[in-house]
Amino acid sequence: MSRLVSRCLPVLALLSGCGGDRTPPGPVVPESAPVATSRSGMVVSGSGYATEAGVRMLARGGNAVDAAVAAAFALAVAEPTQSGLGGRTQILIRTAGGTVHGIDGTTQVPAGYDPLRAPQGEHGHGAVGIPGTVAALTRALAEHGSLPLEVVIAPALGWARDGIALPAGEAARLASVASELDRASEVARLFLGADGAPLPSGATLRQPELARVLEAVATGGADAFYRGDIASRIAGDMAANGGFVTSDDLSAYRAEDSVVRGGTFHGAEIFGSYLPASGVTVIEILQVLERVPLRGADEREWAGAVVESLLAGFEDRELG
Numbered sequence: 001m002s003r004l005v006s007r008c009l010p011v012l013a014l015l016s017g018c019g020g021d022r023t024p025p026g027p028v029v030p031e032s033a034p035v036a037t038s039r040s041g042m043v044v045s046g047s048g049y050a051t052e053a054g055v056r057m058l059a060r061g062g063n064a065v066d067a068a069v070a071a072a073f074a075l076a077v078a079e080p081t082q083s084g085l086g087g088r089t090q091i092l093i094r095t096a097g098g099t100v101h102g103i104d105g106t107t108q109v110p111a112g113y114d115p116l117r118a119p120q121g122e123h124g125h126g127a128v129g130i131p132g133t134v135a136a137l138t139r140a141l142a143e144h145g146s147l148p149l150e151v152v153i154a155p156a157l158g159w160a161r162d163g164i165a166l167p168a169g170e171a172a173r174l175a176s177v178a179s180e181l182d183r184a185s186e187v188a189r190l191f192l193g194a195d196g197a198p199l200p201s202g203a204t205l206r207q208p209e210l211a212r213v214l215e216a217v218a219t220g221g222a223d224a225f226y227r228g229d230i231a232s233r234i235a236g237d238m239a240a241n242g243g244f245v246t247s248d249d250l251s252a253y254r255a256e257d258s259v260v261r262g263g264t265f266h267g268a269e270i271f272g273s274y275l276p277a278s279g280v281t282v283i284e285i286l287q288v289l290e291r292v293p294l295r296g297a298d299e300r301e302w303a304g305a306v307v308e309s310l311l312a313g314f315e316d317r318e319l320g
Contacts, residue, residue, distance in 0.1 A: 045071045049078035049164060053155035057147060065093060065144040066152055069137045073156035073214065076133075077207060078164055080191070081173040085213065085225070086128070089136040090258065090277040093144050101144070102258025102273040105136020110244035117242070123180075125243030135255035138222040150218040157218060160211035163204040171201040226250045265290055278317065285313035 036042070041064075043054030053074035054067035062070075068091075075083040089105040107129030118126045141149055166174075174191050175198040181188045183196060190207060192198055199205060216224040224230060231250040238245045258273035263283040270286070272279020289309040294302055 041067075043067050043071060045075065046082070047071075047075055047078045047167065049155075049159060050074040056155055057152060060147060060151065062147045062152075063145065065140055066147045069141045069145060070152045070155060072133070072137055073153050074159065077156045077159045077210065077214075078167065079170055080207075081170060081177075083133075085134055085210075086131040087133050088129075088131065089133040090273055090279075091136055091140050092258075092260070092271060092273060092279065093140065094271070095144070100260050100262070100271045102260040103136050103140055103255050104258040104273065104276070105132030105139075105255040106276045107132055108249075108253065110246065110249045112246065112249075113244045118244075119242075125238055125241040128238070128243055128245055130245055130249045130253050132253065132255055134217060134225045135222050135253055138217070139255045142221075149221060153214055153218040157211055157214040160207045160214055163206040166199050166201055166203045166205045168201040171199060171203070174198045226253055263287060275317070278314075281313045281317045284316060285309045288312050 041055075041058040043051050043058065045051045045054065050071040054071035057066040057070045060066075072083070072089065076085050088107040089103075091103040091105065093101045093103070095101070109129055138149065141147075141152060145152065178192060178198040181192065183192070186209075188196075190209075191205075193203075213225070213230060216230060220228075227247075227250070231247050234250065235245060235247040237243070258277065259275075259280075260271055260273050261280050261283065262269060262271045263286075264270065265283070265286040270283055272281075272283045274280045286309075289305060292305045292309070294305060297305070
């Protein structure tokens with residue numbers, strides 16, 4: 001079985017206990033679960049919903065890429081503040097033969113971006129780049145998966161359409177930004193109650209518009225997102241609200257090959273992708289830490305060595 005690591009993809013779930021294809025509302029896997037082990041496959045994610053989506057793919061005979069892509073699409077439904085179709089995705093895949101592949105689905109700067117008209121900070125349509133998640137996930141599935149896209153997206157689609165029980169962490173994050181939301185916006189309509197208050201933990205969250213987008217991608221692939229009606233609506237919304245992403249930007253987007261490099265840490269072989277991801281930086285940090293004499297070090301000394309290694313690695317990253 002191939003293995004995949006992605007920034008989208010920590011709750012553990014055993015392969016056993018999988019349900020059918022119909023995805024019911026409400027969590028199937030607890031948001032917090034004890035460490036588990038399995039001899040037949042395991043899915044690791046930050047969401048019980050995403051974990052369950054991946055587990056269902058393994059139960060259908062899918063491989064690790066099928067499971068990871070299903071989990072990533074489910075995260076867009078279960079954790080909209082953390083992961084979404086409008087974001088970016090970096091993927092590493094190690095095949096059974098030992099070859100490591102990288103897919104760079106980062107956001108890209110629109111061709112017409114004008115820094116003089118762009119907003120200061122991270123808010124507003126003008127701060128939005130060309131999204132790469134859909135392109136990266138569909139490419140990973142097409143090149144390394146074994147199940148059809150519509151099967152892999154089915155759990156996420158069902159939860160977007162039928163609803164989820166809003167996880168506590170997501171409810172807290174939504175509450176923390178509720179005061180910044182325009183009450184007339186689509187975001188407020190989806191994530192605030194009729195009284196304008198943020199949805200509480202456990203409330204049913206339905207996302208019918210997202211369900212329609214997922215359905216289109218399930219049947220039409222990445223083209224359904226980057227070209228045609230969805231792309232036109234994205235571009236129209238951008239133009240009407242000071243954004244820079246156009247239909248041409250979307251149609252020209254491609255998920256590229258990542259630059260992948262390997263290294264070792266205490267004899268273990270490790271791989272990571274280069275900028276804009278930080279995989280190579282992590283390898284460098286580990287190798288710096290490996291050279292620090294920590295035998296007999298107490299907790300304070302160990303923590304200090306980790307911090308210094310992190311600072312050195314990310315300072316080098318900033319220097320390019």
